[in-house]
Amino acid sequence: MNSKDRILSDLRAQRLPVAELPSLVQAWTRYEDPSAQFTSLVESVGGRVARLASRGDLPAALAEVPAFVAAQQIVSGVAEIVGNVDLARVDDPHALEMVDFAVFPGEFAVAENGAVWVTDERVSHRAIYFITQHLALVVPVDQMVHNLHEAYARIALGTSSLGVFISGPSKTADIEQSLVIGAHGPRSLTVFLVG
């Protein structure tokens, strides 16, 4: 018998009491002003939120982000911003090591925890979300859910190899519980809420 069959047959030989799944339809927390909740959560984890009237305001808004202004290599996944590194033409993600700034669309935002959902569905190298020195995500303000239960209800998991909730910049508190922003991944995260 191979290990799989052995494990499964051992498990099946045990008789456990019947236990049903709970209903996840509950009165989960909703917020009066979800975007205000989202903003305060992102700020509490070291990120920044900027509110834009339309996507057309993106270039002007980014022009005020120091990391963007100083960036040498820029990758953009949004039409309004022109980058100088084309992801689709990069064969090996290792080449992205020198990217200073990346800006991408986020599918939706979660008020409860300040997270933005992104996937690698239209992104040829998922490493870009993590290897860039600075990251900006652009999310329509009407794409905001209150809590994670609503979030999972709208995600179709399995359609892309990676889907990730990003909440704030990369961080660590592994040295004496002192918070340090910029552990391995982006040193800053800016979320543009549009609309």
Next chain:
Amino acid sequence: MNHAPLAAEFVKDRPRAQWHDATLWFVRAKRDKAAQSLPEWETLRDCAAQIKAHTQYRLADYLEQFEREATKRGAVVHWARDAAEHNKIVLGLLRNRGVTKLVKSKSMLTEECHLNPYLERNGIEVVDTDLGERIVQLAGEPPSHIVLPAIHKKKEDVGAIFHKFLGTDEGATDPNYLAEAARAHLRAKFVAADAGLTGVNFAIAETGGLVVCTNEGNADLGVSLPKLHIASMGIEKLIPRAADLGVFIRLLARSATGQPITAYTSHFHGPRPGGELHIVLVDNGRTSIRANEDFRRSLNCIRCGACMNTCPVYRRSGGHSYETSVPGPIGSILAPAGDPAKFYSLPQACSLCGSCTDVCPVKIDLHHQLLTWRGELGRKGLISWHKRLGMKLGSFMFRHPAVYRTVGTVARKLTPWLPRSLVYNRFNTWGRQRELPEFPAESFRQQFKRRSREQQR
């Protein structure tokens, strides 16, 4: 091995033990605040416990469903009955692809399997990329906490380790400076690696996907640069539905560090284009724990570490005093299941205060299981002879009220007359730092009897 002397050694440096206690209490306090922010906290705990109980009940079915779905999405699923088989599978995958450099993100399972030394013996360079894990790896120590691996290290210790291995300035202790040095050091390792290995926080049967939570983004970097991603997981990491993640992700980071969510909560389904994803499902004793009605619930653990942060013993004795890959209350249940003779002292390293049970996001009755373990160890003959003898004598005395009364009277009358040096002798462990109670002339029952007689008169 025995917890008490190692704990005593840790407590001997009182200021350091106090610092350790306060640091972890700070994390517990952050957890309280985060939990308070959700009025449905207790409902979430109930749901989590029910989902886990259900998953255990149908574990074989869900494992098969998971394998089917994961395979459909291009992953390769491997099954390992024990640590040795797991390690062999991982080494095989690396060897077949000529991998010599592996980056790892946090995985308590690989700690449990002692994967690192095994791979190193076989010529693989293994780099733990979580900053805390890298610190202890460089120091040549195991992690002392499952979420905060280097929580026992002060910044001066980290500074000294980094000075030696990363060439940081001598005496430098600024966490920002040290973390920046680690960033540069580990970026080079990420770029050079031929494969990335991650642990797994949750595996979804319905979709065949894996969820990995980190704050640093190290798991994501490690599996997005090289082509090979290996994910090692215990078979208990399964959950039935994607929707169940709503419950667990809400509980996990809040319980662990008091954050509303980790910076990165990554859902992997199949390999990335041109890459490979191998998932190793490991039993290593879990099936036999599941067979036991009392200890089964310990497999519901989601490794948030909250029971460690709240445990008054763990906070004051340090993770290394447990000498096991998972320390603290949950580790004290899991470790003796693997080797009761070796870890017999862990269920006793507990004042049975029950704080762990109340803090646990999946409602594991930790302190009751620790108590059950004590009975189990007693039946296995793994209780020290003097404890057993004391309890036998005690039980005899308490079954014979006359003996009990006489012993009590003699002790109460005699002790006050004995010279202090005799009472506080070297076998009187109580009296090392504590006074004995003042012995009253009369017991309660004598007073009560006298009072009843007087009232009748």
Next chain:
Amino acid sequence: MPTVGLFIPCYVDQLYPRVGMATVELLEERGYRVEFPTGQTCCGQPMANTGCTAEARPLAERFLELFGKYEYVVAPSGSCVAMVRCHYDEYLAGRPGFEELKAKTFELTEFLVDVAKVDRFSRRFPHRVGLHQSCHGLRELRLGSSSERMVAHYSKAEKLLRMLDGVQLVPLARADECCGFGGTFAVAEEAVSCMMGDDRIHDHESAGAEVITAGDMSCLMHLEGLIRRQHKPLRVMHLAEILAGDKL
């Protein structure tokens, strides 16, 4: 007049008779007849908690025999009551009278609040009091809300103490951390046990307490042992003593 079977823990019987007498006074003044079954000794918790379940079993059996006949069983100890209510199942499940015994066995403050419905004391205790929440009363019997659980705050001991004139409850930095007694733990893990005790004492001291009170004398015995060795001005008193009108 309802009769209460008085359950006095062995170490209270031998070492803290006043706590027992204060319990008797509190019950009698509320109109209960108090009987003390003299065959009682110990509930068996030390044996059970050490893993010597075979040694604990006969004591559990004795307990049921001795106390089964009473309308109520009351003890000035959350820990010993928790042994009966939460841990006797292993020894007595299915025995006639056992379920009834569990339902009628109460810790003192719980009995005063829930059964005797005490809502006032005409007594004074004009002192700054540190309330130590003994773990088994708190987390096994739920005599109060533990800080880990997100439920509305309550505490039966606090409710009773606030009925006394002049009581000032001091706010602690850690509301319900264990004192480190833990039965044989106090000796088996002496170093950690004493550090836990020191830390609790320090918390009460910093909060300005004159006296530490608790529902379990075992916690207080451990804390008092440390306090006396270190010659601190702090005192300890069982809740029953304070409620019965004893002076500091």
